[in-house]
Amino acid sequence: MTVLAVLVVLAAAVAWWSARRAGSAADFFAAGHAAGAWLVGLAGTAAALSAFTFVGGPGMFFAAGTGALWLIASAPVTGALQCWAVGEPVVALVARTGAVTLPELLGARHASRTVRAVAAVVIAIGCVASLAVQVRAVAVLGPVFLGVSGTAAAAAVMLATTLYMALGGMRAGLVADAVQGAVMAGAAVTLAVASLAAAGGPAAAVDAIARTKPQLLGAFGTLPPARALALFLLFCVGTCAQPHYVQKFLFLEDARQLRRLPAVLTLALALTLTVWIGVGIGGTALALDGRIAVAAPDDLSPRTMEHLGPWAVVLAGAGVLAAMMSTAASLLNLSAAALSRDLPAALGRPEGGLAGARLATLGVAAGATLLGLASERTVALLGIAGWGFFTAALLPATTVALALRVRPAALAAAMAVGGGVDLVLEAVRAGLPAGLEPGLAGAAAGLLILAVTPYRGASGECA
Amino acid sequence: MPPRVRLLAVLAAALLLALPVSPALAVAAVAAVPAFLVALAAATRRDARLVGVAVLLAAWHGAVVGAAYLSGGGRHGLPLVVLLLWGAPLPLFPWLYARTSPRARDGEPNP
Numbered sequence: 001m002t003v004l005a006v007l008v009v010l011a012a013a014v015a016w017w018s019a020r021r022a023g024s025a026a027d028f029f030a031a032g033h034a035a036g037a038w039l040v041g042l043a044g045t046a047a048a049l050s051a052f053t054f055v056g057g058p059g060m061f062f063a064a065g066t067g068a069l070w071l072i073a074s075a076p077v078t079g080a081l082q083c084w085a086v087g088e089p090v091v092a093l094v095a096r097t098g099a100v101t102l103p104e105l106l107g108a109r110h111a112s113r114t115v116r117a118v119a120a121v122v123i124a125i126g127c128v129a130s131l132a133v134q135v136r137a138v139a140v141l142g143p144v145f146l147g148v149s150g151t152a153a154a155a156a157v158m159l160a161t162t163l164y165m166a167l168g169g170m171r172a173g174l175v176a177d178a179v180q181g182a183v184m185a186g187a188a189v190t191l192a193v194a195s196l197a198a199a200g201g202p203a204a205a206v207d208a209i210a211r212t213k214p215q216l217l218g219a220f221g222t223l224p225p226a227r228a229l230a231l232f233l234l235f236c237v238g239t240c241a242q243p244h245y246v247q248k249f250l251f252l253e254d255a256r257q258l259r260r261l262p263a264v265l266t267l268a269l270a271l272t273l274t275v276w277i278g279v280g281i282g283g284t285a286l287a288l289d290g291r292i293a294v295a296a297p298d299d300l301s302p303r304t305m306e307h308l309g310p311w312a313v314v315l316a317g318a319g320v321l322a323a324m325m326s327t328a329a330s331l332l333n334l335s336a337a338a339l340s341r342d343l344p345a346a347l348g349r350p351e352g353g354l355a356g357a358r359l360a361t362l363g364v365a366a367g368a369t370l371l372g373l374a375s376e377r378t379v380a381l382l383g384i385a386g387w388g389f390f391t392a393a394l395l396p397a398t399t400v401a402l403a404l405r406v407r408p409a410a411l412a413a414a415m416a417v418g419g420g421v422d423l424v425l426e427a428v429r430a431g432l433p434a435g436l437e438p439g440l441a442g443a444a445a446g447l448l449i450l451a452v453t454p455y456r457g458a459s460g461e462c463a
Numbered sequence: 464m465p466p467r468v469r470l471l472a473v474l475a476a477a478l479l480l481a482l483p484v485s486p487a488l489a490v491a492a493v494a495a496v497p498a499f500l501v502a503l504a505a506a507t508r509r510d511a512r513l514v515g516v517a518v519l520l521a522a523w524h525g526a527v528v529g530a531a532y533l534s535g536g537g538r539h540g541l542p543l544v545v546l547l548l549w550g551a552p553l554p555l556f557p558w559l560y561a562r563t564s565p566r567a568r569d570g571e572p573n574p
Contacts, residue, residue: 065541066541069544069549070544073549076549076555077497080556080560083564084501084513088504217540218540219531219544220540221540225532226482226483226489229492229528233482233497236497237497237500258564259560259561259564262556262557263558263560266557399500400468403506404464404465405464406464434483435483436480436482440479440480441479443476444475444476444477447473447479448473450472451469451472
């Protein structure tokens with residue numbers, strides 16, 4: 001409870017500091033286009049990684065062994081890949097158009113209000129749903145790591161995040177995200193090292209797993225190889241389509257910041273993901289040696305922390321809170337932008353201004369909190385509209401259509417069809433062959449639509 | 464969309480859909496799709512060095528995934544994935560980006 005009270009007070013301080021600095025839409029939605037590589041890299045990594053990194057990831061190693069590592073195996077590549085494929089066109093287009101949101105950027109690139117409207121709808125749906133899932137995760141993990149009821153934990157975390165995001169927008173969010181990113185990285189490395197040390201070191205941990213469940217140590221663990229590789233691809237190319245990743249490129253001061261950004265992104269990502277590997281391997285060894293009792297994969301991380309001691313539970317709680325708040329902050333801002341700025345503009349109506357953005361932030365936060373605390377079935381359905389949905393709907397838009405000119409109607413169709421394919425396939429996921437990922441299939445459909453539609457201009461290059 | 468990019472986009476989309484069909488197609492998809500995104504940047508920038516990066520990325524991913532298939536279920540699968548896919552390229556691609564970033568290409572002094 002003390003941790004949550006401190007959290008709300010800190011959030012109020014950040015909100016007070018930033019409220020006076022967010023005086024324009026560019027400040028509120030794009031941090032004033034004034035950020036450097038370190039700030040954007042740390043904040044981008046924090047926004048990208050949710051509590052799954054600290055809890056679900058290690059648990060997945062317990063269940064699938066090396067197969068779980070394919071989700072994060074693209075981390076050394078994704079920072080540079082994002083800058084090559086998305087960052088450079090975004091920064092060039094922002095300099096030319098002054099856009100402050102991704103739908104606005106796509107609309108300006110293709111001189112199309114329809115494109116802007118479809119992108120805004122896709123982002124609003126995906127962000128509100130993902131936000132509700134974050135709320136649910138806080139409610140589930142609150143009792144484990146914070147010792148309070150799930151509802152209290154979810155309400156406090158959303159109150160704190162909404163406070164600084166509604167008043168300061170991304171001026172506040174960027175600074176808070178960067179601090180949270182540093183907390184996550186520090187906590188992750190410490191917990192990973194401690195978990196491996198508790199298991200007798202990396203070699204002893206691997207030996208313990210090899211004695212009891214050697215199938216976990218194969219190249220794909222217990223996952224079918226095609227499924228492991230599809231997850232690798234989904235999380236590799238999918239980084240180029242997540243709006244909370246792409247949004248960070250709009251914050252950059254200028255193109256020179258891009259040069260150092262992949263190094264910062266890769267370093268921050270690699271440090272934070274050590275918790276997935278270290279707690280996964282160390283905790284699994286402890287469980288297989290009978291030193292901790294694990295009933296379900298998601299128990300692995302909490303039981304390992306308890307084995308390490310109260311300091312580890314507190315540190316993991318701080319990491320989980322930082323991960324959730326940073327992800328929620330970006331999702332709040334993106335959905336508020338879509339609802340208060342992009343959709344009205346695309347429909348030819350006056351934009352909501354800063355007051356409208358603040359109201360939209362409050363409305364989205366309240367709605368997502370209620371959705372997240374609703375029935376588990378509702379949340380399970382919302383969980384579908386996450387990473388895969390954004391990959392399916394936005395990958396062709398953020399890569400091909402930001403770099404090259406395409407027919408606006410084709411782009412709008414690619415986003416709508418891609419998202420639709422993902423949702424339909426997710427509904428029948430159990431019957432799909434291993435390796436057919438709905439998010440990738442949706443992205444493929446969108447790419448095909450763009451590729452088969454006639455190219456309209458003579459010069460397709462981004463300015 | 465220029466014809467070559469159009470062709471690459473169709474190929475990438477086909478490989479994404481064909482990934483479950485066979486191990487060879489799965490390896491090809493992992494090798495080709497991320498490389499397609501770098502090739503897109505090469506086409507946008509008209510920078511031949513990025514074609515080299517795309518080929519390197521495809522070769523790296525193809526080789527590691529191929530090795531993973533060949534390693535079977537033995538205990539050396541874990542270090543193979545951690546060291547070759549995660550550890551070794553960790554500094555490589557940020558360095559390659561810095562070397563090929565637009566300012567470096569134009570010969571301007573570093574910021």
